[in-house]
Amino acid sequence: MIRILIVEDDENIAKLIEATVTIGGYEGVVCDNGAEAFERMEHEDFDLILLDVMLPDMSGFEIMRNRTSDTPVIFITARQELTDKVRGLRLGAEDYIVKPFEAMELLARIEVILRRVSKPETIYEYGNISINVEEHTCRQDGELVYLTPKEFEVLVFFIKHKDVAVSRDSLLGAVWGFDYEGETRTVDIHVQQLRKKLGLKQRLVTIPKLGYRLESVKS
Amino acid sequence: MKLWQKIFLYTLILVMLAVGITSILLLQNSFELALEQQRKAACREHDYFITNFKSILITERLRQNMIVLPASQVQDFMEDTFGEGESGSRVAFYDRNKELMYQNRESEADGELVKRLLNLVEEGEESYLQLQGRVLYILSRENMESSTYYFLTTTDLSEIFRLHEDMLVRVRFISMLCALAISAILLVVVKLLLHPLQIINEGTRAIAQGEYHRRIQEKGKDEISELAHNMNIMAASVERNVEALEAVAENRKQFIDNLSHEMKTPLTSILGFSDLLMIKKDLPEEKRMEYMGIVSEEAKRMRTLSGKLMELITVGEANVDWQEEEVSQLFCEIAASLDVIAQSHDIILRCKCEEGRLYMDKELMKSLVYNLTDNAIKATGEGGMIDIQGWFEKEVFVFAVADTGIGIPAEEIDRITQAFYMVDKVRSRKKGGAGLGLALCTEIVKLHRGQLQIESKPGQGTVVTVRMRGGSGCGPKND
Numbered sequence: 001m002i003r004i005l006i007v008e009d010d011e012n013i014a015k016l017i018e019a020t021v022t023i024g025g026y027e028g029v030v031c032d033n034g035a036e037a038f039e040r041m042e043h044e045d046f047d048l049i050l051l052d053v054m055l056p057d058m059s060g061f062e063i064m065r066n067r068t069s070d071t072p073v074i075f076i077t078a079r080q081e082l083t084d085k086v087r088g089l090r091l092g093a094e095d096y097i098v099k100p101f102e103a104m105e106l107l108a109r110i111e112v113i114l115r116r117v118s119k120p121e122t123i124y125e126y127g128n129i130s131i132n133v134e135e136h137t138c139r140q141d142g143e144l145v146y147l148t149p150k151e152f153e154v155l156v157f158f159i160k161h162k163d164v165a166v167s168r169d170s171l172l173g174a175v176w177g178f179d180y181e182g183e184t185r186t187v188d189i190h191v192q193q194l195r196k197k198l199g200l201k202q203r204l205v206t207i208p209k210l211g212y213r214l215e216s217v218k219s
Numbered sequence: 220m221k222l223w224q225k226i227f228l229y230t231l232i233l234v235m236l237a238v239g240i241t242s243i244l245l246l247q248n249s250f251e252l253a254l255e256q257q258r259k260a261a262c263r264e265h266d267y268f269i270t271n272f273k274s275i276l277i278t279e280r281l282r283q284n285m286i287v288l289p290a291s292q293v294q295d296f297m298e299d300t301f302g303e304g305e306s307g308s309r310v311a312f313y314d315r316n317k318e319l320m321y322q323n324r325e326s327e328a329d330g331e332l333v334k335r336l337l338n339l340v341e342e343g344e345e346s347y348l349q350l351q352g353r354v355l356y357i358l359s360r361e362n363m364e365s366s367t368y369y370f371l372t373t374t375d376l377s378e379i380f381r382l383h384e385d386m387l388v389r390v391r392f393i394s395m396l397c398a399l400a401i402s403a404i405l406l407v408v409v410k411l412l413l414h415p416l417q418i419i420n421e422g423t424r425a426i427a428q429g430e431y432h433r434r435i436q437e438k439g440k441d442e443i444s445e446l447a448h449n450m451n452i453m454a455a456s457v458e459r460n461v462e463a464l465e466a467v468a469e470n471r472k473q474f475i476d477n478l479s480h481e482m483k484t485p486l487t488s489i490l491g492f493s494d495l496l497m498i499k500k501d502l503p504e505e506k507r508m509e510y511m512g513i514v515s516e517e518a519k520r521m522r523t524l525s526g527k528l529m530e531l532i533t534v535g536e537a538n539v540d541w542q543e544e545e546v547s548q549l550f551c552e553i554a555a556s557l558d559v560i561a562q563s564h565d566i567i568l569r570c571k572c573e574e575g576r577l578y579m580d581k582e583l584m585k586s587l588v589y590n591l592t593d594n595a596i597k598a599t600g601e602g603g604m605i606d607i608q609g610w611f612e613k614e615v616f617v618f619a620v621a622d623t624g625i626g627i628p629a630e631e632i633d634r635i636t637q638a639f640y641m642v643d644k645v646r647s648r649k650k651g652g653a654g655l656g657l658a659l660c661t662e663i664v665k666l667h668r669g670q671l672q673i674e675s676k677p678g679q680g681t682v683v684t685v686r687m688r689g690g691s692g693c694g695p696k697n698d
Binding site: 020054078101210213 | 476479480483484485486487488489490491492494495497498499500501506510513516517
């Protein structure tokens with residue numbers, strides 16, 4: 001299981017981040033001060049670190065400068081000035097999230113980073129659908145179903161986040177990238193295609209005002 | 220044109236004018252003197268010649284025992300006496316009919332002039348003196364041997380004129396040399412004198428461009444060093460003001476930074492958890508309750524923060540309602556309302572206040588006592604004690620809030636009155652603190668022109684003492 005170190009001094013926000021990463025299927029480890037976080041970073045193995053910039057004992061930037069491991073880091077901070085952002089990224093952070101943030105945005109960003117740095121799981125099963133990421137194939141009851149690359153990625157994202165309402169924006173960010181400036185209509189078209197091709201009309205449901213949700217298969 | 224160029228040029232022109240005019244005047248003067256002398260010499264010569272000639276004639280007449288010498292003999296004597304000569308003055312005799320009788324040297328074209336002179340002398344004057352060109356003509360009417368003669372001497376003065384012209388050329392040349400020498404010296408002097416001005420100029424430019432710490436070198440005691448001194452005074456005051464402004468800006472930025480952090484933290488939790496509640500299907504009941512609890516708790520934190528912030532802003536705007544109030548009554552009211560909270564934390568709250576009147580804003584005073592006591596309650600654990608005491612020292616009203624709580628580390632005391640500063644953030648947040656209470660108290664005390672003093676020993680407790688003037692009806696302080 002993928003382990004994520006959450007460094008955040010505010011108890012409630014730490015709890016929030018932990019709950020959010022759990023939805024994404026990761027294990028969150030919370031740490032509420034800089035010194036301890038630094039120790040754990042140096043001696044334990046994590047796949048990703050979510051680092052608050054303003055910590056009571058030392059700043060996230062300081063931790064970033066002094067650490068020796070190269071685990072990817074996402075800064076989480078209330079400061080949204082560009083200079084802070086540039087400084088964070090220049091110190092080697094993979095991304096920079098400004099508080100307050102949405103749960104799905106955090107998850108999507110985590111996913112983008114993890115996909116970049118680690119080898120993702122290759123095979124997903126969902127009911128009678130099986131997906132092989134490495135081969136880029138999707139089979140339903142053993143029969144190959146042709147999907148465009150984007151449709152394929154959208155499907156993988158939904159399967160990874162079963163039972164979670166995914167907004168069009170966060171889906172757009174996770175699949176097309178956060179700097180993609182297309183319209184959310186694009187997402188609707190791809191979701192309709194998926195429903196048609198895989199017969200998911202009943203399970204890939206529309207949630208008014210929010211987005212879509214793939215419901216898990218009750219066995 | 221630059222100042223040094225102006226000074227240099229004007230001085231040079233004035234000096235050259237003075238030198239030129241003086242030398243030309245002097246030269247003119249000496250030339251006239253020389254001319255006058257020459258003229259006198261020529262006159263003397265003229266007289267000498269004619270007197271001599273006359274005495275020769277008389278001697279000869281006596282020797283020949285004649286009454287009158289004939290004109291031809293006179294003419295012979297003229298030739299004998301003056302002979303022919305190339306140098307010296309030219310001498311000429313004319314008879315009564317103005318016909319030339321004798322001349323010792325051929326003259327050039329002076330016939331017209333001589334004729335005019337002869338006419339003039341004939342009409343009245345004994346003798347006549349005329350300077351024509353560079354030649355001096357002297358003509359006189361003489362009676363010799365019962366006949367009238369005209370005697371003319373011409374003296375060439377061109378030597379003096381040549382000398383004068385020579386001098387003029389020489390003066391011009393010397394003036395040129397002088398001008399060169401003076402301009403070289405002037406250049407150095409002016410540059411030297413104005414050099415400090417350039418230093419001031421550079422220094423001022425540097426200061427104007429933002430090097431406020433820079434100072435101009437002050438040398439000597441002249442006007443320029445005075446200027447430098449005043450410039451330095453100006454720079455110092457600019458530097459002070461800029462520093463003060465920067466400090467204010469820095470303070471404000473710090474405040475905004477802290478405020479945005481303090482607001483975003485609860486906002487993040489509220490938005491995040493409500494988001495989770497919205498998107499997650501089939502959330503277990505206990506999780507749902509936990510999330511809802513956090514949302515409500517954080518929303519309350521925002522409420523406290525915004526309330527305190529509003530208070531702080533209104534205090535800053537200073538719309539104070541000054542009234543003379545009875546303090547003991549006010550303190551009893553506050554103590555009674557706070558006692559409920561203290562009891563719920565199992566803390567003993569004691570309040571003792573001398574009777575007396577004080578000029579104050581009642582609401583602000585309440586807020587002050589409330590905040591200080593609230594801080595004390597937050598710092599004190601179960602079984603602790605809080606003691607509020609008020610008394611008068613002449614017209615100064617003093618009150619102290621003492622607790623038996625955790626205390627404040629010595630190195631933190633100076634900073635705890637800053638907005639958003641919390642010694643222990645986690646602990647303060649749990650107790651619903653926003654970090655604005657003491658900042659508010661400081662503002663209120665400042666508005667009442669009082670002093671707020673904090674003494675604390677970690678582990679033993681804290682005493683906050685406030686001293687305010689204007690007690691026992693000695694008049695309003697906001698005069």
